[in-house]
Amino acid sequence: MGTTRMFRIRRARLVPVALTTAALCSALIGASVTGTLSAFQASITNSSNTAAAGSLTMQETGSGGTTCLSSSGTNNNYASCSGINKYGGTVTPFTPGAVHTQTVAFANTGVSAVNSFTLAPGTCTKSGGSGSGSASDSTNLCDSLSLTVTCVQTGGPSPATVVNAQTLTAVQAQTYTMPAGCIPQASSGNTITFTFSLAMSTAANVNTVQGQQVSQPLTWTFTGA
Numbered sequence: 001m002g003t004t005r006m007f008r009i010r011r012a013r014l015v016p017v018a019l020t021t022a023a024l025c026s027a028l029i030g031a032s033v034t035g036t037l038s039a040f041q042a043s044i045t046n047s048s049n050t051a052a053a054g055s056l057t058m059q060e061t062g063s064g065g066t067t068c069l070s071s072s073g074t075n076n077n078y079a080s081c082s083g084i085n086k087y088g089g090t091v092t093p094f095t096p097g098a099v100h101t102q103t104v105a106f107a108n109t110g111v112s113a114v115n116s117f118t119l120a121p122g123t124c125t126k127s128g129g130s131g132s133g134s135a136s137d138s139t140n141l142c143d144s145l146s147l148t149v150t151c152v153q154t155g156g157p158s159p160a161t162v163v164n165a166q167t168l169t170a171v172q173a174q175t176y177t178m179p180a181g182c183i184p185q186a187s188s189g190n191t192i193t194f195t196f197s198l199a200m201s202t203a204a205n206v207n208t209v210q211g212q213q214v215s216q217p218l219t220w221t222f223t224g225a
Contacts (some may be wrong), residue, residue, distance in 0.1 A: 008032070023184050043112050056077065061104065061106075063104065075179075081102075099207070104193070105192065108185060108222060109186075113185060116178075116222075117182065117220070117223075118178065118221045119163075125215050141210070142169045142216075143167050145198055145200055145201070149161070149162040149196055152183025160178075163176055
């Protein structure tokens with residue numbers, strides 16, 4: 001009787017353990033089976049995602065056919081061009097009352113829009129002849145030549161005056177902003193023509209500038225968005 005009783009007690013203790021183990025194994029098997037089941041899926045991979053920077057490229061064409069491009073420069077789209085002389089050069093010297101005219105055309109051959117277009121004349125420098133060459137010197141040819149700049153507008157009154165009969169001394173270090181109709185836009189194929197008229201004074205002291213020459217840089221700038 002003692003042996004039978006002990007067997008029953010031991011069996012009673014083992015049954016809950018066995019049931020717990022069986023339940024745990026069943027749960028693990030169920031999880032394993034569930035993980036291997038298939039499910040519907042849908043997917044898209046965008047394999048070509050690209051971007052590009054826009055560009056402003058200024059093209060300047062002189063009346064003689066010479067063309068300059070801002071992209072020809074090596075310093076971030078800034079170029080220097082000496083082939084287009086808007087003051088006419090020294091081959092035909094000025095005489096009192098004479099007016100010399102030059103035309104130049106601009107286009108934006110880039111792909112970005114131009115928000116503003118400016119002209120900034122630099123310092124007028126005289127050489128030769130008499131006079132000290134200072135800005136207040138009445139014998140300076142820079143004070144005896146007056147500049148007028150006009151542009152043919154697109155969709156607006158033409159011509160528009162950009163610089164109105166100012167001496168080369170007066171325009172130096174100034175910045176002139178073009179009206180909207182004188183701003184060439186990308187991909188439009190349009191060019192804007194500017195006319196430079198340089199007139200020599202007939203004042204009594206003009207005789208003192210004989211033999212002088214002047215030089216003045218002109219900087220054109222496109223500014224985008």
